[in-house]
Amino acid sequence: MPRTLKIAHLSLDSPFLLAPMAGFTDYAFRRICRRLGAGMVFTEMASVEGLRRRSPKTLHYLEAGKEEKPVSAHLYGADPAAFAEAAAVAESLGIFDLIDINTGCPVPKITRRGAGTALLREPEKIAGIVRAVRSAADLPVTVKTRPGAVPGHPRIREVLRAAEDGGAAALIIHGRWARDRHGGEADWEIIGEIGEEAGIPVIGNGGIASAADALDRLRRYRVGGVMIGRAAIGNPWIFTEAGALLEGRPFIPPTPAERFRVIAEHLEVLARSKLEEARIRGRDPAGAGNAACREFYGHLVGYLYGIPGLGELRRKIAHLPDPETLLAAVADLLKV
Numbered sequence: 001m002p003r004t005l006k007i008a009h010l011s012l013d014s015p016f017l018l019a020p021m022a023g024f025t026d027y028a029f030r031r032i033c034r035r036l037g038a039g040m041v042f043t044e045m046a047s048v049e050g051l052r053r054r055s056p057k058t059l060h061y062l063e064a065g066k067e068e069k070p071v072s073a074h075l076y077g078a079d080p081a082a083f084a085e086a087a088a089v090a091e092s093l094g095i096f097d098l099i100d101i102n103t104g105c106p107v108p109k110i111t112r113r114g115a116g117t118a119l120l121r122e123p124e125k126i127a128g129i130v131r132a133v134r135s136a137a138d139l140p141v142t143v144k145t146r147p148g149a150v151p152g153h154p155r156i157r158e159v160l161r162a163a164e165d166g167g168a169a170a171l172i173i174h175g176r177w178a179r180d181r182h183g184g185e186a187d188w189e190i191i192g193e194i195g196e197e198a199g200i201p202v203i204g205n206g207g208i209a210s211a212a213d214a215l216d217r218l219r220r221y222r223v224g225g226v227m228i229g230r231a232a233i234g235n236p237w238i239f240t241e242a243g244a245l246l247e248g249r250p251f252i253p254p255t256p257a258e259r260f261r262v263i264a265e266h267l268e269v270l271a272r273s274k275l276e277e278a279r280i281r282g283r284d285p286a287g288a289g290n291a292a293c294r295e296f297y298g299h300l301v302g303y304l305y306g307i308p309g310l311g312e313l314r315r316k317i318a319h320l321p322d323p324e325t326l327l328a329a330v331a332d333l334l335k336v
């Protein structure tokens, strides 16, 4: 069983990767996950149309830092030419190690434009997009996808062939059918089958609830890596634990003080990023701290899950106007 995962020339130091999640996997969270053991991290979804125009808003979605490398730019779109231009811009930023193409987002706002899972109907277009990106940039390309639109009608073999024909370095499969969005079970049997058939590494994703689950999927199915999404929200230590399990080392769960340090770092980096976003969008910078608190809410509930007093903090949270006040309340709750 592999302990490292190789994608093109990149040797990852762990086969457990952080999934791209819009609204969650920003720079602040990714750098924490990477430090705590994720083998690679993916940006939030960025539009190729925005990126080719160097739209400040899109570039902000792609804010990244060298401490999180290897980091992949996760892009969505429908047009191979736009992908090519966007890939060249992504490469010129000088920070990304890889470009990942979204063919797995089932949200109508995206599929209406022919992007995300709409591309599952046009595998030859996926091949064209991969080819276009490869010819425009020197970075390895991966494709993130689904088994198909509806259960029982797999398109994944055509997508695998398209990815391989286009020259992709790996295929990432979220094992839920597009119709099921993020609910129901992920079909790991089909992920495993494609892993057997593929000539490139396959990374499996979907339904990992714990480090033990991640190791189980890596052991049971023919995958080079396992990608973790929601289970990492509030628990970036899942990567440390999965790595420890894989290598037979003990895992020491975070102390309340360590938990607090990570929460504080996350919120501080997020607040800095919100300040920059306010500047880009011409908003009042005075609101940036509050915007960071609001965006942090989903993470915070995850970080504090199961800790007595969280219910009360949740009721108060709307009235905690800035990161300092919020952190003081969290310190109180964690008794640090």
Ligand SMILES: Cc1cc2nc3c(=O)[nH]c(=O)nc-3n(C[C@H](O)[C@H](O)[C@H](O)COP(=O)(O)O)c2cc1C
Residues within 6 Å of the ligand: 019, 020, 021, 022, 023, 024, 044, 045, 074, 102, 104, 105, 144, 174, 182, 205, 206, 207, 208, 227, 228, 229, 230, 231
């Ligand atoms: C809030 C949220 C946002 C997501 N955004 C994206 C995205 O932008 N691009 C993408 O390919 N997948 C996206 N996903 C899907 C995840 O990458 C992953 O495939 C999915 O959550 C299954 O993994 P999990 O069961 O471990 O959470 C998102 C999922 C969630 C929950």
